[in-house]
Amino acid sequence: MAENSKSKSALPPYRVLDLTGGGCMLGGKLLGDLGADVIKVEPPGGSASRIPPYFNNIADPEKSLFWYANNVNKRGITLNIKDRAGSNIFQALVQTADIILESFEPGYMSGLKLGYSDLCKIKPDIIYASISPFGQEGLKAHYQGSELTAWASGGYMYACGNPDRAPVWISFPQAGFFAGAEAAIGVMTAMFHRWNTGEGQHIDISMQECAVSPNMQLLQTWDVARVEFRRTGGCLVIPNTGVRQYIYFRCKDGYINIMLQGGTEPFLTSSGNLVKWMTEEGMAPEWLQNLDWAEDYNAATLKQEIADRVRASVESFTLTKTKNELYIEGSIKKGILLAPVNNMKDISEDIQLEARVYWKEIEHLSLIPLLPIADRLST
Amino acid sequence: MKKQVFEGIKIADFSWAVVGPLCSRYLAEHGATVVKIECHKRLDLLRQASPFANNTPTPDSSMFYGKINPDKYCVTIDLQHPDGKKLAWKLIEWSDIVTESFSPGTMKKWGLDYEEVRKIRPDIIYLSTNMQGSGGPHSAYSGLGYNAVNFSGFTEISGWPDRMPAAPHGAYTDLVCPRFAALGILAALDYRRRTGKGQWIEQSQFESSLHFLSAPLMDYQVNGEIVARNGNRLPGAAPHGAFPCKGDDNWIVISVLNNEQWQNFCQAIDNPALSQQKEYATPGDRKINEDELDKLVTAWTLKHTAEAAETIMQRAGVPAQKIFKPQDVYHDRQLKERNYFIPLKHPVMGEQKFEMQSCYILSKTPRRIKRPSPCLGEHNEYVFKELLGMTDEEIAQHIIDGTITTEITGGMKVTL
Numbered sequence: 205m206a207e208n209s210k211s212k213s214a215l216p217p218y219r220v221l222d223l224t225g226g227g228c229m230l231g232g233k234l235l236g237d238l239g240a241d242v243i244k245v246e247p248p249g250g251s252a253s254r255i256p257p258y259f260n261n262i263a264d265p266e267k268s269l270f271w272y273a274n275n276v277n278k279r280g281i282t283l284n285i286k287d288r289a290g291s292n293i294f295q296a297l298v299q300t301a302d303i304i305l306e307s308f309e310p311g312y313m314s315g316l317k318l319g320y321s322d323l324c325k326i327k328p329d330i331i332y333a334s335i336s337p338f339g340q341e342g343l344k345a346h347y348q349g350s351e352l353t354a355w356a357s358g359g360y361m362y363a364c365g366n367p368d369r370a371p372v373w374i375s376f377p378q379a380g381f382f383a384g385a386e387a388a389i390g391v392m393t394a395m396f397h398r399w400n401t402g403e404g405q406h407i408d409i410s411m412q413e414c415a416v417s418p419n420m421q422l423l424q425t426w427d428v429a430r431v432e433f434r435r436t437g438g439c440l441v442i443p444n445t446g447v448r449q450y451i452y453f454r455c456k457d458g459y460i461n462i463m464l465q466g467g468t469e470p471f472l473t474s475s476g477n478l479v480k481w482m483t484e485e486g487m488a489p490e491w492l493q494n495l496d497w498a499e500d501y502n503a504a505t506l507k508q509e510i511a512d513r514v515r516a517s518v519e520s521f522t523l524t525k526t527k528n529e530l531y532i533e534g535s536i537k538k539g540i541l542l543a544p545v546n547n548m549k550d551i552s553e554d555i556q557l558e559a560r561v562y563w564k565e566i567e568h569l570s571l572i573p574l575l576p577i578a579d580r581l582s583t
Numbered sequence: 584m585k586k587q588v589f590e591g592i593k594i595a596d597f598s599w600a601v602v603g604p605l606c607s608r609y610l611a612e613h614g615a616t617v618v619k620i621e622c623h624k625r626l627d628l629l630r631q632a633s634p635f636a637n638n639t640p641t642p643d644s645s646m647f648y649g650k651i652n653p654d655k656y657c658v659t660i661d662l663q664h665p666d667g668k669k670l671a672w673k674l675i676e677w678s679d680i681v682t683e684s685f686s687p688g689t690m691k692k693w694g695l696d697y698e699e700v701r702k703i704r705p706d707i708i709y710l711s712t713n714m715q716g717s718g719g720p721h722s723a724y725s726g727l728g729y730n731a732v733n734f735s736g737f738t739e740i741s742g743w744p745d746r747m748p749a750a751p752h753g754a755y756t757d758l759v760c761p762r763f764a765a766l767g768i769l770a771a772l773d774y775r776r777r778t779g780k781g782q783w784i785e786q787s788q789f790e791s792s793l794h795f796l797s798a799p800l801m802d803y804q805v806n807g808e809i810v811a812r813n814g815n816r817l818p819g820a821a822p823h824g825a826f827p828c829k830g831d832d833n834w835i836v837i838s839v840l841n842n843e844q845w846q847n848f849c850q851a852i853d854n855p856a857l858s859q860q861k862e863y864a865t866p867g868d869r870k871i872n873e874d875e876l877d878k879l880v881t882a883w884t885l886k887h888t889a890e891a892a893e894t895i896m897q898r899a900g901v902p903a904q905k906i907f908k909p910q911d912v913y914h915d916r917q918l919k920e921r922n923y924f925i926p927l928k929h930p931v932m933g934e935q936k937f938e939m940q941s942c943y944i945l946s947k948t949p950r951r952i953k954r955p956s957p958c959l960g961e962h963n964e965y966v967f968k969e970l971l972g973m974t975d976e977e978i979a980q981h982i983i984d985g986t987i988t989t990e991i992t993g994g995m996k997v998t999l
Contacts, residue, residue, distance in 0.1 A: 214773065215773055216773075234763075238766075255819075256819070257798060320946075342920040347897055348901060350840060351838075352904075356834075356907065357915075359911065359912040361825075361836075362907060362908050364741060364749065364750070365742060370814070370824070371825055371834060372749060372815055375741065375811070385763070385766065386942045386943050389769065389941065392766065393769065393948075394588075395773065396772065400586075403947060405945055409943040410921065412917065412918070413942035413943075416912060416938070416942075418753075420601075420757075421632065421634060421646065422752070425634045426908075426910055428634040428932075432910070433909065437746075438742075454747075459738075463727065467997070531734075536720075536724055541730055543726060543731065547810075548736060548796070548799050548803035548809050548810055549803050556719045556722075556789070557790070559719040562790055563804075
């Protein structure tokens with residue numbers, strides 16, 4: 205946690221030189237949160253990652269909230285590593301460093317004589333992590349990449365969205381964050397190797413692999429069962445029957461997600477509790493009270509007609525309540541597997557995060573933003 | 584063969600489903616010995632989840648379970664049984680790291696929580712991962728990653744502005760959270776090496792997930808702006824989206840991020856005059872006229888296969904990529920060169936492709952998958968006898984009294 209003194213941090217002040225951009229900057233932040241001494245190296249004029257959203261919507265690199273969110277717990281310098289003087293300063297810094305993080309196009313750092321093979325000559329145990337869209341070598345290593353192309357190369361994007369429109373990403377790009385987090389894990393794995401052997405090494409992180417990783421069982425569903433999953437919008441489609449099982453319902457102020465399923469636990473108890481609640485409030489028709497969730501609402505036997513009737517009935521109930529009413533009464537008190545479809549306001553006002561002191565206010569020049577702090581470690 | 588990084592590190596993995604098991608995999612893939620503790624009376628959710636090899640649901644034929652658990656040993660202990668706790672303690676005493684993903688309070692109920700364990704093993708590293716943390720007004724919240732993706736904000740910003748949210752597929756946060764848990768364990772190992780002390784790592788999956796949304800959260804907290812779902816669009820960039828190609832449900836993404844790429848794009852579609860049109864001259868102009876621009880792009884992409892369009896764009900220097908379907912991922916030559924999928928023979932499922940967990944290659948100690956996912960209870964003998972030093976008689980007695988489980992009660996069910 206940020207208020208911990210250095211001696212209470214999990215990590216010693218390993219020196220990290222962070223030359224990454226975009227979401228990849230999260231990797232250095234996580235190491236900084238854990239106690240590392242992270243130095244963000246920007247080119248003169250500032251990084252291209254000082255992007256929107258901006259503080260008070262003032263389009264100024266000094267006011268990029270994206271930048272602040274991913275660079276807390278770091279120190280910052282500007283250095284032109286492309287010219288000789290800057291390169292010399294960088295190499296002097298490398299001799300004091302444990303870890304280098306970079307996300308340039310493969311070959312860029314080597315072109316400046318600052319690649320792994322160059323730097324391990326002057327700092328043999330350096331741990332050097334390189335993030336790129338497809339990895340440092342191979343057919344696509346020099347592809348032009350972006351957050352969107354990285355996401356598309358993983359197979360996961362194909363499964364997201366409505367069936368009658370194009371696949372969609374998440375409206376706030378994610379691939380860089382995965383890659384940054386992977387870099388941090390890779391670096392700490394290499395650090396373990398360094399304790400054992402004294403050796404540093406190079407780490408080659410692929411954003412494509414990061415974009416493959418959210419796939420749940422979709423890849424195997426094709427490889428093992430030869431079923432090509434089609435995106436289904438806000439419902440589950442049972443592969444062998446094609447029946448649409450609804451898990452999103454309108455309520456007074458938005459949408460609520462209910463894992464409205466039968467067949468086995470924990471869904472039987474959850475769906476049973478929902479019907480009981482609707483019954484208490486006089487909103488469960490008799491046929492719904494008598495529905496056998498184990499037999500008639502399991503994936504193997506569910507009929508579309510029943511799924512549609514259940515959806516209409518449940519939604520007439522959820523429409524009488526707010527997201528928060530359903531959340532507190534339904535999930536926390538009654539143990540129904542449901543969740544509000546939260547927006548950024550809902551999350552910012554969440555009482556659980558407040559009770560656990562998740563947010564920490566940090567003063568910064570003229571800005572006083574609220575920055576999310578990292579995972580806490582108990583010691 | 585070079586020694587793997589985590590050879591000699593021992594993990595007693597009490598976790599189930601996705602988050603905990605994927606966390607321990609980061610260490611298994613680099614040599615750690617991971618023993619997964621399961622039970623026939625309460626199958627790991629994923630053993631009941633499709634797809635099943637040969638289309639035959641058995642506890643050992645789910646490749647969803649398989650994908651998550653290669654390189655692990657599996658023992659089956661009934662923790663509800665009076666003697667189950669004794670076996671669990673033997674494993675805990677053997678281990679460096681304990682991981683669990685039960686609802687808060689479950690391990691305490693069994694007397695296996697961190698406070699108990701640290702009394703005997705002050706150097707233990709103990710991970711508890713759950714939905715919303717072990718304390719606070721919502722700590723009792725019991726749910727799945729399929730729920731967490733919604734309260735963590737990802738659903739609200741996925742899909743089209745004129746439609747209800749389209750939801751990132753599946754339990755998205757389940758795939759975000761293992762990374763934070765694994766990093767916590769590695770940091771705790773570093774701390775233990777220097778101080779000799781263990782520690783408790785408590786993960787609220789809600790809190791970890793929000794690191795992937797920090798800027799939009801600040802945008803609300805600082806500016807009062809609530810980010811909305813917006814298809815595939817990105818502020819400041821156009822064209823930027825997914826466009827239809829020839830064939831059935833084939834798509835390409837194209838993202839033009841600056842003026843140079845815009846010039847390249849106009850060359851690529853053989854329409855250099857377009858780059859001179861004032862409606863599209865600057866990124867700002869292209870954003871204002873993005874709907875019209877998207878129609879122009881679509882008219883071009885529809886004339887090509889996704890593969891051909893990707894090649895044309897990339898040759899011209901425009902970021903573009905076919906939206907891979909699952910089969911494309913298996914056939915991708917880039918992933919093949921990185922040995923991302925490892926074919927291994929599984930005793931029940933036959934040969935299957937197991938995929939890597941870590942998305943990085945260490946130059947001197949690369950990731951490895953050596954063994955397929957374990958069958959239920961497959962390593963009872965190996966673990967209790969070879970790793971824990973129990974006698975054949977003791978093991979036989981535990982099988983007879985039901986502490987070590989061997990049979991499923993109530994038959995095989997399919998959940999997902």
